Amino acid sequence: MQAVGTRNSRVWAGRILFLLPVSLFFIFFFIYPFLFTLATSFTNWRGIGSMKFNGLANYKKLLLDPTFRKALINNIIWALSQGFIQVPLACLIAMILVRKPKGWRFLRTAYYLPNVISTVALAMVWVAIYNVNGPLNAILGVFGMEPKNWLGNPDTALFSVIFQTVIYIGYFMIILLASAMNISRSLYEAAEIDGASTIQQEIHITLPMLRGPLVTTMTLAMAYGMRHFESTFLMTGGGPAYATTTMGIDLYLKMDALRYSEASTAGVFLILMGTVVITVLRKLLGKSDPMSEMAQ
C-alpha cells in the first residue's frame, strides 16, 4: 500500500516538474501582465507617476472614440477575411496537393515560403508593388486602367492590405495537407468503385474528414485577424484617415502618446473581443469537431 503511495507521489512530482517551467512562464508572461493591464485600465496612469482609480472612464471614452470603433470594425473584417477567405483557399490548395500532382513538393514549399520570410521585408515589397508608379499599376495600365494610389486612398487601402495576406495561406495549407494525407486511401478507392467523381470525393470524403483541422485553422486565422498589427502598421501606419487602423495599432499609438491606461483598456477589449469571436466560432462550427467530441 505504501509502495503504491510512493509511486503515486513520484508520478505527481514528475507531472509537477514537467508542468512547472511552462506554468511559470504562463504566469509571468500572460497572467501577471493581463491582471496588470486589467488593473491599469481602471486608472488614469500615463506610464510615469502615480495611478489614480477612475472607474470606467477609460472604457466610456474608448467606446465613444470613433477611431477605436473604426479599429474594432476593421479587426472584425480582418478576422472574417482570414477565417473565411484564407482558410478556404488554403483548403482548396491542400486538396489539390494531396492528390500529388506533378511538382507538388515544389508547390508545397513555394506556398509555405512566405511564412519564413520577414514580415518587414514582405511589407516593403508590397508597398513598392502598390505604389502609384509600381508594377501593379503598370500591369493594370496594359488593360487601360488608370493608376491608383492603392495604399493612399481610404477606399482601397484596407482591401489592399488584407489582399497581401493571401501569400501566407501556406501556413494553414500545411496543417490541412498533413491532415488530408492521413485520410485512408481505401475511402477514395471505395468511392471510385461506386462511381463518385473527383469533386464528389472531395465534397463527401475530404471535407468531412477535415472538419476538425478546418475548425482549428479557422480559429487560428480569426485569432490572428483579431490581433493583427504588423503588416498594416508597416504598410500604412493605420492610415489614411484611420482607414486601415486596427485595435493593435490603436493600442500602440496610445502608448506612443503616453496614454498607458487607455492603451490597457484597448488591450482588455482586444482580449475580450478575441475570446468572443473564438467562442462564437467554435460554438457554430465545433459541433462536429472531433477535438470537441474527444473533450466531452
Added chain:
Amino acid sequence: MLRNLKLVVVLMVFSLTFPLFAQGQSDTAPQKEIELRWASIWVGNDSKAPAVEALVADYNAKNAGKIKVVVEPQPDYNAYEQKVRTSLAAGQAPADIFTIKFNPTTATFYGSKLLMDFSTTMDSDWKATFDAGSLQQSTVDGMLKSLPMETAILPLWYNMDAFNKAGVTTLPKTLDEMFADFDKVKAIGMAPTSQMTGDTNAWTSMIWFSHFAVAFGGTDVWSKPFTDPAFVQAATLIKKMITEYSTADAVGLGAGGSGGHFLAGRTAVFSNGPWYAGRADLAATPFFSSIKIAGLPAAGPTTDFMISRLQANICAASSKDKAKEAAILDFMKYLTSPASITKIAETSGAMFAIKTDYVPKQELQKQFYTAANSAKTTAFDLEAAMGSEVTLEFAQQLGALALGKITPEEFCSLVDRKIER
C-alpha cells in the same frame, strides 16, 4: 530516482535564482571605476557619430580608472523612443545618460523621479553656456530634467539646378511668386515639392504646414484653437501643395519616400532639418552644390521667421550614489562644453543649444547658420509645439484632406479635438 528528481529540482531553482543574487553582488562590490551607460542615438550612420565616439574615447582616456562611459548604440530612433517610454513606465531609467525629443508628450517624463533635475545641480557658469531660450523651453514647473542639446531649424530646400532648368533663377519672395515658379517646374515634367501624409507625423508636409500656420497666425499660433482661421488657411494651402504641386504618391508616403524623391531629383523643393545636410547620399547628388536654404516666402502677416525645434535633449538618471551623480554631471559638463560641441558641429553640420564660436565651412551648413541667424524670430513646428498625439491626428487626417474627403474646416476640427486643454 526520487533523489535524482530532488537534485534536478534544486538545480533548476538554483539556476533560476542565481542571476538575481549575481546581479545584487555588483552593487555591494567595491567600485574602483564608475561606469556610466549612455544609450546614444548618435551612432552608426548618424552624422554626429564619429565626433561623439572620439569625444567619449578622449573622456575615458582622461578619466581612466575613475570614470568610464560605455556607449550603448541605439541606431533605430523609433525603437529607442519606445525603449525610453517603456523603461520609465517600468520604473527603470533606460540608461545613466539618454536623449529625448522634447515636446509636450515627452515633457510628461518630468513627472518621473528617475530623472536627474539639473535645476538644482547646475552652476551659473555651466548654465551660461546654454542658449537661454532653449533652457527656458526645456524647463517644466521649475524642473530642468533634460538639457537642450541639439536644436534645428526646419527651412525649405531648393534644388536650384531644377529651378534653373525651369527658367527660374531666384528664390520666390511671395506666395504668388512661389506658385508661379512651381508651375514652371511642373512644365518641365518635374514635381515641385516633396510632400507626404504617411508615418506618425507626415514629416515634410508637417514642416510646410507649420510654416503656413505661423505665417498666418503669428509665432504664438500654437496657443490658439486649431479651428482658428490661420490653421484653416494653412490647411487649404497644404492641400493645394499635395494635390497640385507634389508627386502622385504623396498621400500615404513616408519620410523615406519623400526624401527619396528629392535625392533622386524627382522633386525640386524639400523640407527638413540640418542633419540631412550631412548625408552622404545627398552629397553624392549632382545638384548638391546648387541647393539653397530659405524660409517660406511672404505669405501672411508674419514674415522673416524660421520654424525651429529642440531636436534632442539629453537626460540623466537620478542616483542616490553621490559619486555616480558627480560622475554623470562631470561627463555632461564635458559633453555640453563649447569645445566638445564645436567638434561635433564641425563634422556633422548639426546645430546646438550651446553657444560656441563655431562658424561652418561647408556651404550648405553655412546656409543653415545664416538662415537661423537672419530670421527675426523663430516658432516651433506642430510636433514640437503640440506633441505626438495631435501630430498623429494631423498626419491621419491630412490624407483625407488631400483626397477631398474632408474640408479644411473639418480637418482643423478633427485635429482640434485631440488637443488636451
